[in-house]
């Protein structure tokens with residue numbers, strides 16, 4: 001009698017264990033199904049954004065212009081400037097080489113014309129708002145092309161970054177649009193006072209901002 005009770009107990013135990021393990025498997029299967037659904041939704045989303053018609057407005061705002069700077073006034077100063085626009089903000093990264101050690105003025109000038117040997121074909125400072133020359137952000141006024149000074153190390157290498165919502169790349173607003181203008185690097189330092197261009201001396205490098 002005692003033995004049969006033992007058998008029944010063991011049988012009951014076995015059943016309950018197998019039952020539990022079945023439930024566990026069910027739960028695992030459910031989780032897997034849910035994961036697959038999420039993955040499918042994520043794939044659908046990436047497909048949506050790949051279609052230009054469905055892109056949010058800020059994707060359409062992304063623009064880029066790369067400028068190559070060529071030596072002027074027999075200087076040997078070269079470089080590149082990359083402008084990118086994202087959500088109404090333009091980032092400029094300029095990398096220069098061949099400069100003498102120390103500070104040099106860097107501006108945006110009126111015309112994307114670097115044909116002359118002295119760089120003067122690029123015209124005067126780009127100043128679409130008719131302000132006096134000055135330091136960027138100065139209350140007394142400044143040109144939209146008054147980037148400022150860049151400092152070259154002993155190897156003649158210099159970099160400068162600028163981030164502003166006062167420029168745009170090809171938006172058509174003549175007070176903001178940098179397309180069709182030129183980057184000019186000067187031999188001398190911009191004093192932020194002398195009119196109309198900061199007494200920065202000769203033009204040692206020039207590049208048109210075109211797409």
Ligand SMILES: [Cu+2]
Pocket residue numbers: 105106107108109125184186197200
């Ligand atoms: Cu200048």
